[in-house]
Amino acid sequence: xxxxxxxxxxxxxxxxxxxxxxxxxxxxxxxxxxxxxxxxxxxxxxxxxxxxxxxxxxxxxxxxxxxxxxxxxxxxxxxxxxxxxxxxxxxxxxxxxxxxxxxxxxxxxxxxxxxxxxxxxxxxxxxxxxxxxxxxxxxxxxxxxxxxxxxxxxxxxxxxxxxxxxxxxxxxxxxxxxxxxxxxxxxxxxxxxxxxxxxxxxxxxxxxxxxxxxxxxxxxxxxxxxxxxxxxxxxxxxxxxxxxxxxxxxxxxxxxxxxxxxxxxxxxxxxxxxxxxxxxxxxxxxxxxxxxxxxxxxxxxxxxxxxxxxxxxxxxxxxxxxxxxxxxxxxxxxxxxxxxxxxxxxxxxxxxxxxxxxxxxxxxxxxxxxxxxxxxxxxxxxxxxxxxxxxxxxxxxxxxxxxxxxxxxxxxxxxxxxxxxxxxxxxxxxxxxxxxxxxxxxxxxxxxxxxxxxxxxxxxxxxxxxxxxxxxxxxxxxxxxxxxxxxxxxxxxxxxxxxxxxxxxxxxxxxxxxxxxxxxxxxxxxxxxxxxxxxxxx
Numbered sequence: 001x002x003x004x005x006x007x008x009x010x011x012x013x014x015x016x017x018x019x020x021x022x023x024x025x026x027x028x029x030x031x032x033x034x035x036x037x038x039x040x041x042x043x044x045x046x047x048x049x050x051x052x053x054x055x056x057x058x059x060x061x062x063x064x065x066x067x068x069x070x071x072x073x074x075x076x077x078x079x080x081x082x083x084x085x086x087x088x089x090x091x092x093x094x095x096x097x098x099x100x101x102x103x104x105x106x107x108x109x110x111x112x113x114x115x116x117x118x119x120x121x122x123x124x125x126x127x128x129x130x131x132x133x134x135x136x137x138x139x140x141x142x143x144x145x146x147x148x149x150x151x152x153x154x155x156x157x158x159x160x161x162x163x164x165x166x167x168x169x170x171x172x173x174x175x176x177x178x179x180x181x182x183x184x185x186x187x188x189x190x191x192x193x194x195x196x197x198x199x200x201x202x203x204x205x206x207x208x209x210x211x212x213x214x215x216x217x218x219x220x221x222x223x224x225x226x227x228x229x230x231x232x233x234x235x236x237x238x239x240x241x242x243x244x245x246x247x248x249x250x251x252x253x254x255x256x257x258x259x260x261x262x263x264x265x266x267x268x269x270x271x272x273x274x275x276x277x278x279x280x281x282x283x284x285x286x287x288x289x290x291x292x293x294x295x296x297x298x299x300x301x302x303x304x305x306x307x308x309x310x311x312x313x314x315x316x317x318x319x320x321x322x323x324x325x326x327x328x329x330x331x332x333x334x335x336x337x338x339x340x341x342x343x344x345x346x347x348x349x350x351x352x353x354x355x356x357x358x359x360x361x362x363x364x365x366x367x368x369x370x371x372x373x374x375x376x377x378x379x380x381x382x383x384x385x386x387x388x389x390x391x392x393x394x395x396x397x398x399x400x401x402x403x404x405x406x407x408x409x410x411x412x413x414x415x416x417x418x419x420x421x422x423x424x425x426x427x428x429x430x431x432x433x434x435x436x437x438x439x440x441x442x443x444x445x446x447x448x449x450x451x452x453x454x455x456x457x458x459x460x461x462x463x464x465x466x467x468x469x470x471x472x473x474x475x476x477x478x479x480x481x482x483x484x485x486x487x488x489x490x491x492x493x494x495x496x497x498x499x500x501x502x503x504x505x506x507x508x509x510x511x512x513x514x515x516x517x518x519x520x521x522x523x524x525x526x527x528x529x530x531x532x533x534x535x536x537x538x
Contacts, residue, residue, distance in 0.1 A: 297444020
């Protein structure tokens with residue numbers, strides 16, 4: 001500088017104690033140390049001076065650091081949770097290896113709990129099935145016995161009731177000897193075998209082919225009750241003129257030749273018409289539309305035609321002697337039918353509930369339809385018509401009970417009530433056959449229309465009998481099932497027609513089938529059993 005004087009240094013360091021600054025000869029200053037004595041970054045501040053020309057750079061550094069921190073936090077909050085969710089799938093071996101091993105004691109407790117749950121389910125199902133078996137037996141006696149007993153003339157009351165009661169004893173013996181084995185033994189297409197003859201192998205263990213949660217003994221006794229009532233239904237057509245000895249022989253042969261093969265074909269493993277166990281023509285028959293009602297109804301018609309009319313029919317009036325007995329019997333049949341149909345679910349689950357509801361709705365619809373038809377024709381509704389309609393509805397809903405919902409059940413019942421009324425009042429009069437108690441008009445006709453309509457209204461959502469997701473009936477657009485139903489109906493009709501004719505010939509040759517005219521006039525109570533139902537002179 002001019003004058004030779006000593007100039008101050010271009011840069012002056014200023015120590016404030018906490019921070020060190022450099023000041024030039026200008027008016028600005030810049031930071032050279034942000035933390036002299038270990039002070040954190042957040043304590044750094046600029047000296048309040050006129051201006052800090054280097055402060056813009058510091059701000060840019062701070063902003064970049066802040067942006068980096070924000071970006072890191074966003075990545076941490078998004079990527080890390082996703083990685084945690086995907087880690088089990090991406091590295092199953094490591095997660096499996098990290099999973100703690102269940103102690104042996106806990107495994108034993110879980111196994112014991114599973115056994116207890118299975119036992120509880122089995123106990124519940126078994127209880128329901130035993131009650132159902134009792135309900136079905138109640139349908140024969142006293143239900144059918146009272147129903148038929150009230151419809152005949154007074155002099156034949158005990159005879160018709162005795163025929164129903166005799167089946168409870170006779171068929172039970174045959175069932176224990178060979179009947180159960182012929183119906184549910186083996187896996188043949190037409191008839192069973194003798195594997196379970198004398199109830200061999202039938203005990204507490206379930207038979208998984210038929211009912212996996214109840215003892216086979218329970219399944220056996222339940223199916224016996226169907227075999228008991230079926231031949232008893234035939235006696236409605238032969239009422240007031242069939243010999244008791246002929247009844248015993250005929251029913252024995254009919255059970256072995258007609259019922260047992262049909263039961264195996266429809267319900268037995270490998271049966272030709274079985275829908276769930278390998279049948280060639282899978283026919284839907286939940287509780288016996290073909291096996292019980294078509295077979296007995298058609299056989300009843302054959303018997304009525306073979307025996308001929310009762311003496312004095314149709315010129316002589318033959319009204320029921322006690323509609324009160326018939327009314328009580330019909331009510332017992334309605335209640336017992338819940339065991340007949342809902343019990344055929346073979347468990348106490350939702351399918352039993354569905355069948356229970358369908359049974360009731362079908363009976364109600366038919367009772368209303370028959371009563372309406374009678375009201376339109378005669379101007380009044382009779383008690384006999386109402387109970388006959390209810391039974392017709394119960395018959396028709398039997399094959400469909402476990403396959404249809406409540407509304408289709410009403411439709412089936414209504415159709416059965418109208419159709420059976422037509423068969424009893426018109427068709428019977430046109431052809432002139434003497435079906436004394438309308439066994440064919442109710443059971444044969446009702447069973448046929450019920451089996452056919454089952455193929456129309458059956459649904460997979462109610463009972464996926466062919467497998468989950470597979471259509472069952474017409475409402476599922478599986479109209480081919482109607483064809484299968486027709487095949488099953490044809491088999492039932494054919495077996496009943498041919499088998500009954502053969503058995504009638506054998507019975508007529510051995511014991512005779514019909515009582516004499518004098519015995520018929522006197523009444524079967526006295527001539528066949530030596531007693532009377534009513535002693536009114538006392």
